[in-house]
Amino acid sequence: MTAKRARNIAFTALVLIAAAIWIFPLYWALTTSLRSENRIVSDAGILMDELNFSAYIDVLSTSKLPLWYLNSVGTSLIITFLILLTGMMCAYALSQLRFPGRRALYLLVVASFMVPAPALYVAQFVLMNDLDMVNTWWGIILPQLIAPVVIIVYKQFFDAIPHEMREAVLLDGGGEFTLLFKLYLPLNWGITAALSIITFIGAWNNFFWPFLIVTSEGMMTIPVGITQVTDSFGVAYARMMALALLAAAPVIVGYLIFQKRVTEAVMISAGVKG
Amino acid sequence: MSKSNRRRRELRTAALLTAPFLILFSVFFLYPTYKVIALSFTDSPLIGEGNWVGLANYVELFNDRLFYTSLWNNFYFVLLTVIPTTVIALLIALAVSRLKGRTQALVLTMFFLPYVLPVSVVTMIWSWMLDFQFGILQPLIEAVTGKPVPVFKNPYWVMPMIAVVTIWWTNGFNVLLLIAGLRNIPADLYEAAALDGATPWQRFWRVTWPLLWPVTALVLTLQLILQLKIFDQVYLLSGGGPFNQSYVVLMQMYREAFQLNNGGYASAVAMVLFVLIVVVSILQYQLLRIGGRK
Numbered sequence: 001m002t003a004k005r006a007r008n009i010a011f012t013a014l015v016l017i018a019a020a021i022w023i024f025p026l027y028w029a030l031t032t033s034l035r036s037e038n039r040i041v042s043d044a045g046i047l048m049d050e051l052n053f054s055a056y057i058d059v060l061s062t063s064k065l066p067l068w069y070l071n072s073v074g075t076s077l078i079i080t081f082l083i084l085l086t087g088m089m090c091a092y093a094l095s096q097l098r099f100p101g102r103r104a105l106y107l108l109v110v111a112s113f114m115v116p117a118p119a120l121y122v123a124q125f126v127l128m129n130d131l132d133m134v135n136t137w138w139g140i141i142l143p144q145l146i147a148p149v150v151i152i153v154y155k156q157f158f159d160a161i162p163h164e165m166r167e168a169v170l171l172d173g174g175g176e177f178t179l180l181f182k183l184y185l186p187l188n189w190g191i192t193a194a195l196s197i198i199t200f201i202g203a204w205n206n207f208f209w210p211f212l213i214v215t216s217e218g219m220m221t222i223p224v225g226i227t228q229v230t231d232s233f234g235v236a237y238a239r240m241m242a243l244a245l246l247a248a249a250p251v252i253v254g255y256l257i258f259q260k261r262v263t264e265a266v267m268i269s270a271g272v273k274g
Numbered sequence: 275m276s277k278s279n280r281r282r283r284e285l286r287t288a289a290l291l292t293a294p295f296l297i298l299f300s301v302f303f304l305y306p307t308y309k310v311i312a313l314s315f316t317d318s319p320l321i322g323e324g325n326w327v328g329l330a331n332y333v334e335l336f337n338d339r340l341f342y343t344s345l346w347n348n349f350y351f352v353l354l355t356v357i358p359t360t361v362i363a364l365l366i367a368l369a370v371s372r373l374k375g376r377t378q379a380l381v382l383t384m385f386f387l388p389y390v391l392p393v394s395v396v397t398m399i400w401s402w403m404l405d406f407q408f409g410i411l412q413p414l415i416e417a418v419t420g421k422p423v424p425v426f427k428n429p430y431w432v433m434p435m436i437a438v439v440t441i442w443w444t445n446g447f448n449v450l451l452l453i454a455g456l457r458n459i460p461a462d463l464y465e466a467a468a469l470d471g472a473t474p475w476q477r478f479w480r481v482t483w484p485l486l487w488p489v490t491a492l493v494l495t496l497q498l499i500l501q502l503k504i505f506d507q508v509y510l511l512s513g514g515g516p517f518n519q520s521y522v523v524l525m526q527m528y529r530e531a532f533q534l535n536n537g538g539y540a541s542a543v544a545m546v547l548f549v550l551i552v553v554v555s556i557l558q559y560q561l562l563r564i565g566g567r568k
Contacts, residue, residue, distance in 0.1 A: 012377060015369045019384040025442070026387065028410060029399045041408055090295035099288035105296075112303060114555035116503050118524050119548040122320070122531045122540050123309035124302065129321055146303045151295070176287040205392040207506045208524075212532065223392035227510060237402055244398040248391050255390045259383065262390070266447060267454045270496065 033241035040237045055238035056246065059229075064217055065246060068225035073250075075140045075210075075221060076203040083147045083199050084192065091154030092180045096166070106155075109148045118208055125212055135215045144203060149269045150195055157188050194265035197258050201251055222247045310548070313541035320537040331542035341543070343518050344526045347433065351504055351522065354437035356497045360490065362441065363448035368482075370449065371456045382453070386446035393443070397510040400439045401426070426512045429519040436507050436520060443507075444500070448493045455489030456482070488562065495558035499551055523547050 031048045032040060033055050059065060093099070094106050124143045125134075133139035161184060169179050185192065207223045214220050217228060226247045229240075255262055314331055318324025335341050370382050388396065403411050406424040415423050425431040459482065467477045505524035508514060514521040514529075523543060531540030 011369075012373060015373060015381055016377070018366075018369070019381045022442070023384045023387060025399050025403055028403060032402065044408065044410060046410075086295040086298060089291040093288045093291040097284055097288040097291070099285055099292075102288075105292065108299075112299075114552045115303075115307065116499075116547060116551045118503055118505060118527070119544040119551075120303070120306040120310055122527065122537060122544055123306035123313060125531070126309065126313070126321065126537065127302070127306055142298070143302045143306075145298050176284075176291075180291075201390055205390075207393045212528075223394045226398065227394045237405070237408065240398055241402060244395045248395045251390045251392070252387065255387065256383070259379075263386075263450060266450050270447075270451055270492070 029241040029245055033238055033245055035238055037236060037238050052238075055242035059239050059242045059246065063229050063243065064220070064225060065222075065243070067218055068220050068222045068247075069250075071137070071140075071219060071225075072204055072222040075137055076200050078137070079141050079144050079203040080196050080200045082141075082145050083150055084196055086145070087147060087150035087195075088154050088185065088192070089180070091151045092158055092176075092184060094151070095155045095158035096179070096184075097176070109151050112146065112148050121209060121212055124209075128213060134213055135219050137219075139213045140210050140219075140221065143209060144206065147199065150199065153191065153195060153268055154188070157191050158184055161187060190261075190264075191268070193258075194261040194268065197254065197261050198265035198269065201254065201262070204251055310541045310544055313538050314545045316538040318537040319535045320531050320540075324538055327538070331539050334539065335542050335546070340518065340521065341526065344521045344523045345546075347518075347520060347522050348502055348504065350433055351437060352498060352501050354434055355440055355501045356494060358437070359441045359445050359448060359497055360493050363445050363452055363493065364486075364490065366445070366449045367452035367456055368478075371453055382449070385449050388443050389446035391443065393506040394510055396439060396443045397507060400442075401511065404435065427516050429516050432512050432516065432520045436504075436511055439511065440501070440504070440507055444497075448497065451489055451493055452486070455486045459485045491561060495554070495561065499554055499558070502547070502551055502554065 027048075031046075034048065034052055035050045036052050036054065039050065090105075090109075094102060094109075120143075128134055128139045128143070133142070165183060166179060169183055174182065204221075205223060206221075210221045211224045214224060217225070220228065226243050229243055313324075315326060315328060316324035317327045317330070366385055370378060370385070373381060403409055404425050406412070406422060406427075409422075412422040415425070423431055425435045463481050463485070464477060467481055472480065503524065504522050505528065508520050508522055508525055509528070512520045514525045524547065527540045527543040527547070530536045530543060
């Protein structure tokens, strides 16, 4: 029995070491960001033995990072809210109402899964230009609002709600909107939270589209903005790592707080995709 | 209340509820889909009118050596990522699922964390790790090749290293799906196998592997579709170079449209990717159906 125990401990230790190696790039970025630039190019000790915040102060005061935060937070929040709202409404109709074209609409939503978003970017850029929305928040937001996965997930969850509950609300004189916002939605707060978080992370991290549609530094989102600084800093490893970690901080903290929801959302949305 | 009255109300509600999505979907998805197809038959610049040129863009495309280079690089990248990331994720998932409680949660977090990072953060960190002069991984590379290598400027190293960065970044997603798949395998199957005296090796190949296959197939096909769409990491790490060794299909679309102002030609490039991915998606659907998931 002790031999088995020892084997288990050895196994756990081995997996922990592997995980530590996996996460090492993040540790190294943090360590680098807390050193002075001179130190980095002269002595690269692997231990985090210096707590020098000058790189962070420098980055926050000289770059447009605060403005990019604002752009990222604003556009990501609006995208998340609109995707969830339009998605849940459409899913409710698909799940609970009879109307002509229902099946066709559902098939269209499922089929749109297959279209690779970047293949539409050229046409979407032309469209946004026609709408005079290049280099605006709406230019960043609008093409990102198509998220069939949200509709499909909501529909599945709405389908699963027993019909008796619905009848009870209808007997009390409630209409469809009462049903959606007072019954179906509250019953699915869990999935709403999970979908919100993963949608927000996706919007926050999107690089390609904001990179195309934004043409001035002041309009950039975080993932696009930080690539600009790289060029202007020259050799500045501590500052680059401070910048990278500041850019990633919201999603890292968000993930650590809402870990269970993120995990749940990833599994549910991928299960649907199959 | 009459039945037809109620019916009419239901229709009106349905129209109201689907309208916001339908409008967005039509304007920002269906119309661009039509538009990219239409543009691919014209010689339009990115902004402005062009002339109908029929199949000329496609003819040019299939005589364009750079296009074959980018197709090949996409294919090469798929080879470098899809199966390796699935194997690595499977090993990690098997290891993590043997752990318990807090240790398991901690280890899973460590393996998953890179997945939530923005791509440019990932590329900045790895550019630093692999920095030619001061990168902490250069001593490792030196140990193998005898000298430091500027990996993203080296034609042989560039694609494999972008693949390594990509796997590090996206692997957590696959780990998560495979762990979910492992949890769905009933424990009594393992007990029965143990009673029959099956070795761990036999247990894996006779129980785990066949029962996990639907999830493994899902991971493989999702990865295939994802990696065909590679652009961000390439653009940020190597810009398509050196000598076009990392020039991929979306890179060509981007350059034609936004740097060379060839909207029509770029649309034809986009259409090839479009068709490629739709075909793969349909194959995926069939494959998973045969796998018995639906």
